[in-house]
Amino acid sequence: MNATSKVVAVAVPAPLYQTYDYQLAPQDPGKNDQQERLIGRRVAVEFGHRGLIGIIVEVREEAHHDQSALKTAQLFKDEEPVFSKDMLATLLWASTYYCHPLGECFHAALPSMARKKATLPTLRVRKWHRTPKPFEGRANATHQKQILDLVASHRDGIWEDALRLIKASPGQLKLLEQKGYLEFSEHVHFSATQRRAAPDKALPLNPEQQKVYESLHALNGFSPALLEGITGSGKTEVYIRLVEEYIKQGRQALILIPEINLSPQTFARFQSKLSEAVVLVHSALGDKEKYQAWQMARLGHAKVVIGTRSAIFTPFKALGLIIVDEEHDNSYKQNDGFKYSARDLAVKRAQQQQCPVILGTATPSLETLYKVEQGHYSYQRLNTRAGNASLPDVALIDIRSRPLTDGLSPPLLKAIGDTLEAGNQVIVFQNRRGYAPTLMCESCGTLVQCPNCDARLTVHSHPPHLHCHHCDLKTDIPKQCSSCHGVHFAALGAGTERIESSLAQRFSEYDIVRLDRDTIKNPTTLNHALNKIHEGSPAMIVGTQMLSKGHDFHNVTLVAVLDADGLFFSADFRAIEKGAQQLIQLAGRTGRGDKQGQVLIQTRLPEHPLFQYIGAHDYHACALEQLQERMQCQLPPHLKMISIRADARDVQSTLDALSRLNAALANSVSALREAQVIGPIEASMTRKQGIFRSYLTILHNNPSARRDVLLALPAALHQAKSRGVRFAIDVDPIEYM
Numbered sequence: 001m002n003a004t005s006k007v008v009a010v011a012v013p014a015p016l017y018q019t020y021d022y023q024l025a026p027q028d029p030g031k032n033d034q035q036e037r038l039i040g041r042r043v044a045v046e047f048g049h050r051g052l053i054g055i056i057v058e059v060r061e062e063a064h065h066d067q068s069a070l071k072t073a074q075l076f077k078d079e080e081p082v083f084s085k086d087m088l089a090t091l092l093w094a095s096t097y098y099c100h101p102l103g104e105c106f107h108a109a110l111p112s113m114a115r116k117k118a119t120l121p122t123l124r125v126r127k128w129h130r131t132p133k134p135f136e137g138r139a140n141a142t143h144q145k146q147i148l149d150l151v152a153s154h155r156d157g158i159w160e161d162a163l164r165l166i167k168a169s170p171g172q173l174k175l176l177e178q179k180g181y182l183e184f185s186e187h188v189h190f191s192a193t194q195r196r197a198a199p200d201k202a203l204p205l206n207p208e209q210q211k212v213y214e215s216l217h218a219l220n221g222f223s224p225a226l227l228e229g230i231t232g233s234g235k236t237e238v239y240i241r242l243v244e245e246y247i248k249q250g251r252q253a254l255i256l257i258p259e260i261n262l263s264p265q266t267f268a269r270f271q272s273k274l275s276e277a278v279v280l281v282h283s284a285l286g287d288k289e290k291y292q293a294w295q296m297a298r299l300g301h302a303k304v305v306i307g308t309r310s311a312i313f314t315p316f317k318a319l320g321l322i323i324v325d326e327e328h329d330n331s332y333k334q335n336d337g338f339k340y341s342a343r344d345l346a347v348k349r350a351q352q353q354q355c356p357v358i359l360g361t362a363t364p365s366l367e368t369l370y371k372v373e374q375g376h377y378s379y380q381r382l383n384t385r386a387g388n389a390s391l392p393d394v395a396l397i398d399i400r401s402r403p404l405t406d407g408l409s410p411p412l413l414k415a416i417g418d419t420l421e422a423g424n425q426v427i428v429f430q431n432r433r434g435y436a437p438t439l440m441c442e443s444c445g446t447l448v449q450c451p452n453c454d455a456r457l458t459v460h461s462h463p464p465h466l467h468c469h470h471c472d473l474k475t476d477i478p479k480q481c482s483s484c485h486g487v488h489f490a491a492l493g494a495g496t497e498r499i500e501s502s503l504a505q506r507f508s509e510y511d512i513v514r515l516d517r518d519t520i521k522n523p524t525t526l527n528h529a530l531n532k533i534h535e536g537s538p539a540m541i542v543g544t545q546m547l548s549k550g551h552d553f554h555n556v557t558l559v560a561v562l563d564a565d566g567l568f569f570s571a572d573f574r575a576i577e578k579g580a581q582q583l584i585q586l587a588g589r590t591g592r593g594d595k596q597g598q599v600l601i602q603t604r605l606p607e608h609p610l611f612q613y614i615g616a617h618d619y620h621a622c623a624l625e626q627l628q629e630r631m632q633c634q635l636p637p638h639l640k641m642i643s644i645r646a647d648a649r650d651v652q653s654t655l656d657a658l659s660r661l662n663a664a665l666a667n668s669v670s671a672l673r674e675a676q677v678i679g680p681i682e683a684s685m686t687r688k689q690g691i692f693r694s695y696l697t698i699l700h701n702n703p704s705a706r707r708d709v710l711l712a713l714p715a716a717l718h719q720a721k722s723r724g725v726r727f728a729i730d731v732d733p734i735e736y737m
């Protein structure tokens with residue numbers, strides 16, 4: 001055995017909580033053999049009987065006791081390690097914090113090309129140029145002559161791709177270069193999503209924006225900041241100005257946005273204002289485009305990366321600033337597999353990178369406000385709307401004793417009619433898609449249930465069918481009731497489809513646009529709908545929570561909320577926080593132009609104190625009160641939460657498995673005694689897609705206790721496991737119970 005071959009610890013993409021030692025196949029002498037260059041690099045390893053792509057996380061200093069017994073790892077010929085030091089540190093931290101296998105964390109962080117392909121394509125493409133040297137080849141070298149003539153005919157050079165068309169091989173070109181007939185220049189390839197645009201002129205910042213800009217600009221090193229700016233206060237303009245400054249200093253910026261649905265608009269705004277390369281990264285990109293974006297950022301060509309959740313894993317050459325826009329948004333949390341929060345990782349990454357991170361929103365999460373309260377994050381505020389816009393008036397419609405037509409009360413219908421007649425647009429918000437949430441047998445009152453889930457089926461009308469929004473089951477509308485054989489059914493309640501058809505009938509002379517997951521399937525359909533709205537002619541926009549996010553519609557003067565109570569009352573302890581955020585964000589969609597906006601909220605609980613905060617546009621006071629309440633109830637963010645779900649084909653197995661887990665943890669972690677352990681208890685929707693689910697929840701307020709629990713979990717899970725039961729760990733869960 002080669003005495004100099006190194007032993008490396010490799011993380012492999014498998015659900016295993018450890019690394020594996022391999023000996024590294026001998027390298028070309030003098031090349032890539034310093035430790036620095038090895039850590040974070042890809043290797044091909046044999047694991048079990050499979051060939052996998054692993055990542056080197058450590059080079060073992062000590063000689064291995066039995067090196068010859070180790071399998072060999074083959075280094076890939078990548079130009080650089082796929083993970084830089086700061087990315088590696090962030091992912092190592094995340095693997096422990098989220099109790100997720102390291103190899104799978106790495107896997108989630110790489111573009112699929114780097115997960116699958118041995119050779120990573122380079123983005124550099126060659127342009128060939130003819131030198132002045134006259135051709136001295138043989139007279140019958142007609143192909144060579146043809147190539148040289150074609151190159152010569154392009155004064156600025158010709159792309160290598162174009163030369164392929166006349167069958168010029170790379171070998172041939174190289175030969176012609178060696179003989180001195182050709183030269184090449186290398187360029188970085190920009191594909192369609194990565195075009196440079198001529199910059200628009202920036203708006204002059206107003207005094208409030210200017211002050212905030214200066215404070216944020218003064219941030220240096222690791223410095224997390226919350227920018228709480230009311231809707232329409234011009235946060236995006238401030239971001240753009242900051243990013244420009246960082247680019248001038250040769251740094252790059254990462255901007256996270258919550259959803260693909262916001263991408264076209266935000267992207268266009270940044271792209272139109274910044275002359276440097278802006279790259280968009282989101283899940284709808286193809287493998288090749290994602291890889292290109294990744295490389296562009298890594299090589300430093302992309303100055304700004306705008307992306308959704310997973311863009312937090314983008315590598316950078318010189319990252320100088322991270323912005324998390326709409327930081328309160330739940331979509332920053334990945335809810336399956338590697339259950340990370342991109343917002344929290346952004347802060348961690350900024351710490352590794354020693355750079356500022358700005359969390360911006362009109363409605364901060366309680367988690368972030370808590371950090372501000374504790375003095376961990378600095379705080380900036382924008383209190384007025386930019387330009388000429390002012391905040392809308394908010395009024396409640398008490399629907400306790402009013403007849404509703406398809407969920408719409410008479411005063412609301414009148415307000416919609418008046419708004420349209422005045423030439424303006426209306427947003428009608430209902431957080432339920434489909435035609436109706438419930439189908440009931442008119443004879444016996446039975447509600448039609450999903451056969452796989454503890455949930456009712458939603459009625460859809462185009463075409464008529466029933467749909468389970470939890471397991472995606474689609475089925476025909478029954479002809480007979482399964483209990484009483486009655487044949488008459490009633491669709492109860494109103495979803496967006498029903499509201500759309502009702503409004504389309506009543507206000508038939510106006511356009512109507514529906515925005516929900518059934519009508520908006522991709523960025524193209526969204527762009528189409530948004531363009532229609534931006535045209536500005538009077539119209540009704542009916543939609544779900546998709547509507548409340550970040551859109552800047554200038555002609556909307558009325559926002560109608562059909563069922564506010566549904567937003568606040570649920571088993572989730574975050575319901576009030578989330579409901580208030582949603583209402584404030586929705587109110588933020590109106591009155592953004594020069595005209596005064598109005599918000600009408602239908603409720604059966606008009607006395608609820610929450611509406612006073614909403615009416616006063618005082619999210620902050622509402623949030624502080626909630627923060628107090630969470631403290632009294634000993635809930636996050638005061639305490640940290642770890643939830644462990646067990647799934648099985650029967651409920652008892654899930655409960656038993658979690659009891660065993662609880663016992664195993666109690667045995668190995670003394671700190672568990674200080675923590676609150678809730679459960680095991682069944683999930684509020686116990687059965688989903690035919691699988692039963694239960695939870696064990698650990699709440700604690702001591703970071704070292706959390707660490708102990710997380711470190712002990714893999715072994716405890718191993719002890720508690722049994723056939724047919726699957727565990728899933730969620731640290732800082734958002735979807736809880």
Ligand code: ADP
Binds near residue numbers: 206229236387
């Ligand atoms: P936010 O991100 O805080 O919701 P935006 O940045 O979208 O706010 O700004 C809201 C609107 O105000 C946009 O139409 C924007 O063009 C406009 N705006 C922002 N800053 C200014 C300014 N300084 N002068 C004039 N208009 C502005």
Ligand code: ZN
Binds near residue numbers: 450451455470472473
């Ligand atoms: Zn179902």
